Amino acid sequence: MKASHVAFLAASIAPALAAQDPAQFVNAFIGTLNGGHVFSGATLPWGSIKPGADSNSSDNQAGYVSDGSSITGISQLHDDGTGGGASLGNFPFLPLTTAQCANNNLSACTTDHIGRALAHGDPSASPGFFSIPLNNGVTAEVTVTEHVALHRFTYPNGTDQMLFLLDATTDLSGSWKGTGAVDLSSNPLTGGTRVTGSGEFGPSFGEGSYTVFFCFDSPTIPVQAQFYSSQGRNTISPNSTFQQNIGSNNPAGFLFGFAPQQNATLTVRMGISWTSTEKACKYAEDEIPQISSSSFDTVKAAARAKWNDVLGTVEIDATGVSEDEQVLFWSSLYRTYISPTNITGDNPLWVSTEPFYDSFYCIWDSFRVVHPLYAITAPNTQAEVVRALIDIYRHTGFLPDCRMSLDKGFTQGGSNADSLLSDSFVKGITAGIDWQTGFDAMFNDATAEGDFSVEGRGGIEARDMLGYVPFNDTLDNPPNEGPNTRRRAWAKRPNATHFFNVSGDWFNLWNPAANNSGFSGFIQPRNANGSWYFDPRWDVGDVFRPDHCSPVFGHTDCFLNPTGGEFYEASSWEYSFYAPQDMAKLVTAMGGSATFSSRLDEFFAAGFHDIGDEPGFLPTYLYNYVGQPVKTVDRVEATLNMFFNTSLNGLPGNDDSGAMGAYAVWSHLGFFPVAGQDTYLLSRPFFPRITIRNAATGAVAKITASNLSAQNIYIQSAKLNGKNYTKNWISHELFSKGGTLELVMGSNKNSVWGTKQADLPPSLSTGGFK
């Protein structure tokens, strides 16, 4: 299937309406092919329930894949853009016809999730809505509120019984843990049948298990019903009660036959809760009181309106901007708001009045671009996210890096929630946040080691002693022997002076002699005795390979696996550009501005750069640190042109909970956050006028780009709040207090704007961050 076959409404609506209805520009199918793993189903911003189709495809991490593979069901929960295993996909539905169940004989229907899969036509989607025509003639549609899905199935004309399957045990990864139950009875409120149930499943990139609960309502009593399990089939007389523990009898579920009405349209409601079936039912009744084809249209319209509210904190003047560019922008922004999920009030793990968010998948991916974006476009949500993370620390003892489906997820390196918190703190996000406890949480990450495969960070003692975490750090391994005999308590509680000092530790892993492609000085692993470590597998003859893990050498060696390289999901070439707290020192270490600049050129030209993974984002903006903002503009432009587009395979890697989307958003806005800092590096906007409304403070930031055209993409001069402005970066004040940044664009690449020493972004060693 091609992108052009996917239905969405952009073409038909006049540009003038864009401000009121940015949802029209959202193409939910971008990145549903080629490993983007984008969730294309229905959700509200940060919504708890995320129903959508599930494809019989090895790439079905988010359910639906645009590879033409058949549909095993329309399930209720998904994650967006993740790597790891296929996530969630619980409690799928599938509409069936006599093509699957001859003579409407329920015993004849295939229930196995692969065996029952149906081919399909082109799906369509818009914010809060997903629809797919199945080749048995039934069109499945779904729309949502926060915790509840309304599904509408339109059967072929002439259908004499609307057959329907509810699978209570099969999720996308087959992770059923052997505990669950279902309970069927009539529901006096709807006059129909209610099925409640729960199941215990395994997380897709974490440890432990989770239990999730559902409440299904049909508006009428079926004319026939059957419970199936691996033990066989039980015919249930309609309008009776039926209870069953499922245990290891999975797969298990129900088959129903409903009398056709409303032109053979079956509308059913599904509430989901992480706490109880009672809560799932209460959500269902409160959020969608009426189960009908017309209430479906009402819920769908409300979902779109909610999306327009959330998307609408950003307004763009699209004069002279192609529709395709607008689709890329709004679809990217849309995806940044899918995860994490707001399940405040539905937390089964502990009692708290704080907000609760799940599906941080993972903060390693999202701290760089997604949460800094919230800081300007959705600061109230960001405040809730920060509170939720601090509450996770309160109740689990650590900030997470990854969490999904209530479980601890695998840390991808570092304690990235620290950067997320710092970012919000320096940006003055305060609403309801207990920053003292936030500080305690970060202090804990820096000084106490937990099980760093799922929380905190590793190598703390070794780093305190050596100034770096050595290769094969034996200090982490009990019992207390070998280097562990040097174990000691912190002599004094570390303070700001200490933390300022250790922010320079990266330089202890800087090997000035390591060289590659004509450049010297690289981050290299080091042994505990101070000697440089060479991996014998590829550092042949003790020549270190800084390109290992890059797209050109051993790219797939370096994921979260024990035999991987010393660098995680990026090469030493890429990590060696990452000292955002002190880029001035890094520039000097690399041999000065000119060498730094040509080294960046080589990094991109030689293919060492990997934009498909998050460490690759910031390097595209680093020319600003040597006073060459024009080269940043060219590099960002090239990156967008090569790797981001509106097609089904329009992403360079997993969307990673909207991280790829956020990169595209920032790059269109024309400035990029240095995560954890109050620094935004300027490139160039793609729109002549951008307005960002701060929902927390009411402040309005305006960015204008006069003379902007296809050729006039370089900033020639700038004014901030009416005064000449030559720095090639801005601070958060524009967004917290409001103001106007006026840029004058031109084609001249030799403008002096942003090129002087005084124009460079802040670095610790040159007195920045005061």
Ligand SMILES: *[C@@H]1O[C@H](CO)[C@@H](O)[C@H](O)[C@H]1NC(C)=O
């Ligand atoms: C229904 O299907 C089952 C399984 O194929 C079969 O054994 C049974 O005879 C069928 N019943 C009728 C009434 O056709």
Ligand SMILES: *[C@@H]1O[C@H](CO)[C@@H](O)[C@H](O)[C@H]1NC(C)=O
């Ligand atoms: C599902 O996928 C498997 C593995 O790719 C394939 O063998 C099977 O034919 C598919 N089933 C359907 C119904 O498409």
Ligand SMILES: *[C@@H]1O[C@H](CO)[C@@H](O)[C@H](O)[C@H]1NC(C)=O
């Ligand atoms: C189904 O039947 C209704 C009424 O009989 C008619 O209005 C509608 O167009 C038909 N739909 C299709 C898809 O044929």
Ligand SMILES: *[C@@H]1O[C@H](CO)[C@@H](O)[C@H](O)[C@H]1NC(C)=O
């Ligand atoms: C279903 O059963 C309930 C309670 O037993 C009864 O009140 C209701 O009238 C029945 N509905 C139908 C359609 O039989």
Ligand SMILES: *[C@@H]1O[C@H](CO)[C@@H](O)[C@H](O)[C@H]1NC(C)=O
């Ligand atoms: C059936 O479909 C027709 C044509 O789409 C429509 O006019 C009619 O209202 C529908 N009937 C019901 C009960 O939904």
Ligand SMILES: *[C@@H]1O[C@H](CO)[C@@H](O)[C@H](O)[C@H]1NC(C)=O
């Ligand atoms: C999160 O959910 C809670 C409870 O439903 C709600 O009060 C809050 O407004 C939500 N937050 C956002 C940002 O939507």
Ligand SMILES: *[C@@H]1O[C@H](CO)[C@@H](O)[C@H](O)[C@H]1NC(C)=O
């Ligand atoms: C790591 O250190 C331990 C203990 O000193 C040693 O037994 C092991 O061989 C080392 N592993 C590697 C890969 O060097």
Ligand SMILES: *[C@@H]1O[C@H](CO)[C@@H](O)[C@H](O)[C@H]1NC(C)=O
């Ligand atoms: C931090 O502690 C050291 C002594 O351990 C002291 O010399 C220094 O002044 C303290 N710095 C701050 C900012 O308190």
Ligand SMILES: *[C@@H]1O[C@H](CO)[C@@H](O)[C@H](O)[C@H]1NC(C)=O
């Ligand atoms: C940290 O302290 C050590 C030892 O005093 C010193 O060598 C190093 O330069 C300091 N680093 C920074 C960034 O101040």
Ligand SMILES: *[C@@H]1O[C@H](CO)[C@@H](O)[C@H](O)[C@H]1NC(C)=O
């Ligand atoms: C630097 O490169 C040369 C070959 O170009 C190599 O012989 C030498 O070992 C390299 N130095 C290091 C420290 O890797």
Ligand SMILES: *[C@@H]1O[C@H](CO)[C@@H](O)[C@H](O)[C@H]1NC(C)=O
């Ligand atoms: C340092 O440690 C490494 C790894 O254990 C070892 O191969 C090397 O011989 C040691 N060097 C010295 C000088 O002890």
Ligand SMILES: *[C@@H]1O[C@H](CO)[C@@H](O)[C@H](O)[C@H]1NC(C)=O
């Ligand atoms: C501001 O910049 C413009 C050129 O962009 C220059 O003509 C003017 O003199 C500057 N004003 C001040 C106060 O520096």
